[in-house]
Amino acid sequence: MQNQSNLKYTHNENIRKHLKNIIQNNKLSNAYIFYGPRGIGKKAIALEFIKTLLLKDNFNSNSEKKISENNHPDLEIIEPTFLDKGQLIKQSNFASERQKNIIPIIRIDQIRNAKYFISQKSIQADKKIVLIDDAHLLNESASNCLLKTLEEPSNGLFILLTSKLNLLLDTIKSRCQRIRFNNLSNYQLKEFLKNYINSDIDTDHDHNYIEEFIYLSNGSPGKMIENINTWNTIPKNIKEKIISPIHSLPDIYILSKNISEHLDYYQQEFLVEYIQVLWWKTIRSEKIIKILEELKSNLKNNIQPRISWEIILLRISMILYPDIIN
Numbered sequence: 335m336q337n338q339s340n341l342k343y344t345h346n347e348n349i350r351k352h353l354k355n356i357i358q359n360n361k362l363s364n365a366y367i368f369y370g371p372r373g374i375g376k377k378a379i380a381l382e383f384i385k386t387l388l389l390k391d392n393f394n395s396n397s398e399k400k401i402s403e404n405n406h407p408d409l410e411i412i413e414p415t416f417l418d419k420g421q422l423i424k425q426s427n428f429a430s431e432r433q434k435n436i437i438p439i440i441r442i443d444q445i446r447n448a449k450y451f452i453s454q455k456s457i458q459a460d461k462k463i464v465l466i467d468d469a470h471l472l473n474e475s476a477s478n479c480l481l482k483t484l485e486e487p488s489n490g491l492f493i494l495l496t497s498k499l500n501l502l503l504d505t506i507k508s509r510c511q512r513i514r515f516n517n518l519s520n521y522q523l524k525e526f527l528k529n530y531i532n533s534d535i536d537t538d539h540d541h542n543y544i545e546e547f548i549y550l551s552n553g554s555p556g557k558m559i560e561n562i563n564t565w566n567t568i569p570k571n572i573k574e575k576i577i578s579p580i581h582s583l584p585d586i587y588i589l590s591k592n593i594s595e596h597l598d599y600y601q602q603e604f605l606v607e608y609i610q611v612l613w614w615k616t617i618r619s620e621k622i623i624k625i626l627e628e629l630k631s632n633l634k635n636n637i638q639p640r641i642s643w644e645i646i647l648l649r650i651s652m653i654l655y656p657d658i659i660n
Contacts (some may be wrong), residue, residue, distance in 0.1 A: 366493045366511050366512070367495075369512060369513070377495055380495060387491070409464075413425050440469070442476045445480050449483045453488060520549075603633060
């Protein structure tokens with residue numbers, strides 16, 4: 335399977351053409367917001383746009399490499415950070431975020447540094463460019479600092495990426511040109527899979543279940559690839575047991591034990607969502623779906639996973655199999 339970062343999101347061709355026209359017609363704004371679902375290709379398109387701007391009058395392979403490695407003198411990329419043992423760690427470098435439900439933030443010092451960076455004379459290009467990833471994670475002070483920066487004319491360009499436009503200050507949104515990235519249809523997601531998955535998604539898994547992955551992706555190819563990759567990390571003995579609700583008490587206890595011991599929080603969260611979609615196809619019970627939502631809430635609130643799985647699976651079995659549960 336291809337690495338998600340190497341995927342080319344061909345469904346964004348209209349946006350590519352629009353950005354190309356902006357450059358050709360010399361109608362560049364001082365700030366843009368690229369918004370839409372997570373995993374839809376916003377960052378990939380932003381980096382293509384940035385490369386075109388930075389290299390249009392000074393193209394060379396060395397400069398292109400510097401942009402790809404975030405080492406170009408006229409490009410600053412800001413991403414949310416975690417505070418871990420007194421050290422600020424970038425979101426992309428913080429592996430242990432999967433161990434617990436931690437939310438990173440973009441801090442005021444990061445925006446102050448960007449303000450200073452963009453105020454300096456560009457070195458190799460016409461403009462300095464600041465790319466802010468997950469801009470909805472700006473904290474209050476950072477948002478206010480960014481707003482003041484956007485209000486001041488400069489020979490620079492800001493590009494904000496977000497999957498949650500509603501969390502940005504209205505005053506920030508009003509100072510940026512917005513470019514919307516739309517969800518893909520189910521048909522487009524199927525075509526995406528055909529074009530970018532080199533081999534079977536999972537040789538021990540019936541391809542009839544592809545529609546579950548498509549449904550859970552909510553129109554996002556990146557989310558679909560993430561879900562498939564997560565599915566492929568789940569042990570086979572767990573996959574086989576969640577195809578339908580369990581009515582055997584020993585099986586419930588064994589499955590709950592295996593899930594809690596072998597899956598991290600994100601894998602368990604995905605598994606609950608997958609089970610909801612899978613079981614709905616045969617059970618069609620809103621009550622069962624709501625009970626599984628309780629399980630998601632328990633996991634999110636760090637309630638003992640094994641006990642949570644046992645209780646929820648037992649409740650479901652008592653509803654579905656009141657006469658045969660043993």
